[in-house]
Amino acid sequence: MPPRKFQPHPFSYHQELDLxxxxxxxxxxxxxxxxxxxxxxxxxxxxxxxxxxxxxNHKNYSEADLVEVIEPSPDRVEPRCALFGQCGGCQYQxxxxxxxxxxxxxxxxxxxxxxxxxxxxxxxxxPSPRQYGYRSKITPHFQKxxxxxxxxxxxxxxxxxxxxxxxxxxxxxxxxxxxxxxRAREAARAVPGTFKNGATLLMRAAAxxxxxxxxxxxxxxxxxxxxEFHAGDFFQNNPFILPEFVxxxxxxxxxxxxxxxxxxxxxxxxxAISAAREFQEVIxxxxxxxxxxxxxxxxxxxxxxxxxxxxxxxxxxFESIEGGGSETVVIIDxxxxxxxxxxxxxxFAFAPRRVVYVSCNPATQMRDLALFTxxxxxxxxxxxxxxxxxxxxxxxxxxxxxxx
Numbered sequence: 358m359p360p361r362k363f364q365p366h367p368f369s370y371h372q373e374l375d376l377x378x379x380x381x382x383x384x385x386x387x388x389x390x391x392x393x394x395x396x397x398x399x400x401x402x403x404x405x406x407x408x409x410x411x412x413x414n415h416k417n418y419s420e421a422d423l424v425e426v427i428e429p430s431p432d433r434v435e436p437r438c439a440l441f442g443q444c445g446g447c448q449y450q451x452x453x454x455x456x457x458x459x460x461x462x463x464x465x466x467x468x469x470x471x472x473x474x475x476x477x478x479x480x481x482x483x484p485s486p487r488q489y490g491y492r493s494k495i496t497p498h499f500q501k502x503x504x505x506x507x508x509x510x511x512x513x514x515x516x517x518x519x520x521x522x523x524x525x526x527x528x529x530x531x532x533x534x535x536x537x538x539x540r541a542r543e544a545a546r547a548v549p550g551t552f553k554n555g556a557t558l559l560m561r562a563a564a565x566x567x568x569x570x571x572x573x574x575x576x577x578x579x580x581x582x583x584x585e586f587h588a589g590d591f592f593q594n595n596p597f598i599l600p601e602f603v604x605x606x607x608x609x610x611x612x613x614x615x616x617x618x619x620x621x622x623x624x625x626x627x628x629a630i631s632a633a634r635e636f637q638e639v640i641x642x643x644x645x646x647x648x649x650x651x652x653x654x655x656x657x658x659x660x661x662x663x664x665x666x667x668x669x670x671x672x673x674x675f676e677s678i679e680g681g682g683s684e685t686v687v688i689i690d691x692x693x694x695x696x697x698x699x700x701x702x703x704x705f706a707f708a709p710r711r712v713v714y715v716s717c718n719p720a721t722q723m724r725d726l727a728l729f730t731x732x733x734x735x736x737x738x739x740x741x742x743x744x745x746x747x748x749x750x751x752x753x754x755x756x757x758x759x760x761x
Contacts, residue, residue, distance in 0.1 A: 359371075364414045365414070366414060366431070367419070368414060369411070372410070373409065373410050375388075375406065375407075375408055375409075375427070376398065376421075378398065378403050378406075379403060382397060383749065384749055385448030385449060385749035386448075387399070387405070387407070387423075388400070389401075389407075389409075394417075396409065396418065396505065397418060397420055397421070398420045399420075399422065399442075399448075399515065399516065400448075401440055402432060402433055402518070404431075405429055405433070406428035407424070407426050410424050421465070433453075435448075437528045438527075438528045442515065443513070444524060445514060445516070445522075449746075449749065452469065456746075457743070462480075464719070464742060465479045465741050465751075469761075471725040473724070473730065474727070475726065475727075475730065477739060479741065480738065482751065483605075483741070484598075484599060484743050487599045487746070490531055490532060491529060491531070491596075491598075491682055491746065492527070492529050493595070494534075494560065496557050496560075497511050497680075498521075498555060499521065499555050501552070507549045508523075509523030509524075511523050512524055523670055526538065533567050534560045534567065541560065559571055559588060559589055564578050566590035568722060571587060571590075574586070574648065575587070576634040579599050579603055580600040580603060582631050582659055583659060584625060584630070585625075585651065585654060586624075586655075587760040590625065590651070591624055592624070592625065592627070594743060599744075602754075603631045605632075606628055606713050606736040607628070607631050608758045610635070610713050612711075613637075613758070615684050616638065617637065617684055617685045618633075618685070618686055618691075619636070619709070620689070621642050621674050621689045621690075621700070622691050623643045623649075623690075624652070624655060625648050625653030626666065627713050628690065629652065629666075630664065633661045633664050634661075635664065638666065639661055639665070640664075640665055640677075640678060641664065645668070649668040652666040678707070686705070688712075688741045689712065689714050690715040690716070693717055694718075695722060696725050701725065701728055703728075705728075709759065711757065711758045711759070712734065713754065713757075714729075714754070715753075717750065719751070719753045722755065731758050734757040739754075740754045
């Protein structure tokens with residue numbers, strides 16, 4: 358029985374199709390065509406012949422579940438997790454790692470053209486030293502107990518908004534987190550009556566152990582620089598690639614020759630403090646007052662006296678900076694939504710010598726790039742980093758320079 362809002366064109370509900378997968382979309386889904394009509398098939402790989410079952414028709418494409426791989430790709434590998442395909446956390450465990458990197462690089466290039474209309478070489482993706490067991494933070498959760506029992510404790514089911522998958526062990530999480538996950542699951546299920554609603558469990562592995570309370574202080578060393586931050590706060594959660602990732606952004610900023618660094622969206626100061634010894638003056642801005650306090654503290658414990666951090670909206674960042682932008686390089690690492698229009702307008706008016714744009718969402722990054730180009734910035738370098746092996750996610754660092 359089809360869902361009430363199911364649109365029956367061009368395929369009927371649960372109609373099965375034999376398809377040849379032509380491409381891989383940036384959400385990690387295989388792309389096939391039937392008489393020019395696009396069909397997205399989750400967990401199918403380019404070059405494969407598959408049987409797929411349609412579950413939704415949109416105005417110009419359809420979505421289908423993978424039923425059977427008839428002719429597998431030579432790049433297909435056996436997933437390490439028995440829940441792969443059910444749990445929504447990973448999209449690429451069935452794809453050989455070297456090919457994951459190639460497809461991610463290709464997808465950045467496609468976004469560069471489609472979103473910004475720029476053809477520019479994309480450097481090979483820097484791989485993670487660890488392909489599994491790399492995540493230093495996980496937040497499994499569960500829904501409101503029913504009949505005195507807690508149900509699934511884990512993550513969202515693939516393709517759903519609120520259905521849960523019970524996850525006893527996560528292969529992309531560090532071993533110490535999985536040990537804590539086992540203990541935390543047992544502890545929660547032993548006292549279901551204490552939870553009136555659902556709950557989220559926090560586990561962060563840091564240099565000072567596994568932390569489970571958001572307000573605990575985590576300690577991390579990145580390239581010889583010490584950082585302290587609240588366990589519940591944002592901090593990049595692949596410590597194995599983090600030194601190389603941060604070093605690249607620092608090198609790109611320092612190569613500008615500017616004497617001043619401004620780190621917008623600075624958080625607890627990761628980029629600002631890592632780069633501080635390359636600049637005469639460092640200014641960090643962050644909307645969270647707690648993060649600003651942590652950033653100032655991190656500067657202090659690293660013996661830095663020429664850094665100052667401001668609790669302000671990034672859109673108002675340049676009001677407190679004396680002098681023009683010709684002696685300034687700006688590092689920006691915005692949320693997944695990208696930069697706000699207000700921020701970009703002020704940034705362009707300030708006209709920094711160089712901008713190093715770090716993003717966990719290349720789609721919004723490339724959207725913003727189109728505006729940088731209009732404002733007279735030239736794209737110098739596009740360098741992706743695979744902070745999230747086995748998933749569709751990556752970080753991308755763009756270097757932009759103002760043309761005078």
